[in-house]
Amino acid sequence: MTVVCRARSAVVFLCAALVWAGSIGCRQDDAPPPAAAPPVATTAPAFDTPLPPYTKYLAGLRICLDPGHGGDAHRPNYKRGPTGLREAEVNLAVAQHLRDLLEVSGASVIMTRTQDVCLHAEDEEDLRLRAELANRSGCDLLVSIHHNAGPPQANYSSVWYHADVDHSPASLDVARYVATALLDELRLPDQLGVPVLSDQLVYPRSGFRLLRLARVPAILCELSFHSNPEQETRLRDPNYLRREARALFTGLARYAFGGVPRVRLIEPADGVVSTSGQDQVVIELDDGLRSRKSWGWERRLILKDSIIVRVDDTKWPYMFDEQSNRVSLYLPRRAPGSVRIGIQFENLFKHSNTRPWLTLQVRPSPS
Ligand SMILES: [Zn+2]
Incomplete structure (x- = not known):
């Protein structure tokens, strides 16, 4: 037909x-x-x-x-x-x-x-x-x-x-x-x-x-x-x-x-944070190049100043560890539901990561 x-x-x-x-x-x-x-x-x-x-x-x-x-x-x-x-x-x-x-x-x-x-x-x-x-x-x-x-x-x-x-x-x-x-x-x-x-x-x-x-x-x-x-x-x-x-x-x-950079959630492993605002969120930045183990691969291949972190569309402070290529941040207190975290960065080729947004679940803190 x-x-x-x-x-x-x-x-x-x-x-x-x-x-x-x-x-x-x-x-x-x-x-x-x-x-x-x-x-x-x-x-x-x-x-x-x-x-x-x-x-x-x-x-x-x-x-x-x-x-x-x-x-x-x-x-x-x-x-x-x-x-x-x-x-x-x-x-x-x-x-x-x-x-x-x-x-x-x-x-x-x-x-x-x-x-x-x-x-x-x-x-x-x-x-x-x-x-x-x-x-x-x-x-x-x-x-x-x-x-x-x-x-x-x-x-x-x-x-x-x-x-x-x-x-x-x-x-x-x-x-x-x-x-x-x-x-x-x-x-x-x-x-x-x-x-x-x-x-x-x-x-x-x-x-x-x-x-x-x-x-x-x-x-x-x-x-x-x-x-x-x-x-x-x-x-x-x-x-x-x-x-x-x-x-x-x-x-x-x-x-x-030029590599396809990506982000990966490390902590919390289950993608769930509490309403208390005490949870640390850790996200690994994959530059898309290191895994080739080419000459100089151990060096930082991410442009530090290109890193932008957003929490629900608001730019957010973070820490970046160059050795592990990991970003860490703390979320504010918030109501149960979900929270979107956006991570954007560029690698040596000025390539941006492909899937910048992660969604975490927010659940009440254990009493
Ligand atoms: Zn057409």
């Missing part, structure tokens, strides 16, 4: 809406335009080109890939290039190539879809289900894969994050690497001065539903414009789709090379 998707997808609208803003921004940044656009790279490296050695640091990462759209073949002129190439099919093919590359490198991959379907007939529900799948999978990253649409001449890459730059620093880490790799590998005729963009440029209050609902670092990539006639021709070539996948892969691998 064919699952039907409706057209009111926030992400769908993006593909047309951002073009105008993006095109205008590009002209402003790069004016006057170059006399001749640089050539588009069409000779992709062979698919069996040896992978760079740093791709091994993808091993153990858990990445959720979201090929945008799907299940919309019955809709005339919906998300199609000038000669009818469907974005949903291209997104899926790129995601599948990327999955293969990631799995060869030891990452585990969760796909929001592996066929030409959507997850729900209602677009908003479809996007909610995709975000929920990523959130429940325990993945480290969510990468949504799209192709853009706009005026026939437009053709550039963009990578989108949710809300403000402070919202999820780890998402920006991934976005920067992926955006740069897309420029390196695709060499499209146009580029934005800053190709990493907030989804609130399109939807000022809400941003994109998928990114808004994600509880893990998340980016949405508009790899190229399927509405551009020349680009649509390239996107019909399976080797070119591998090239796009390889660009995403390179960006993710470079990110992994």
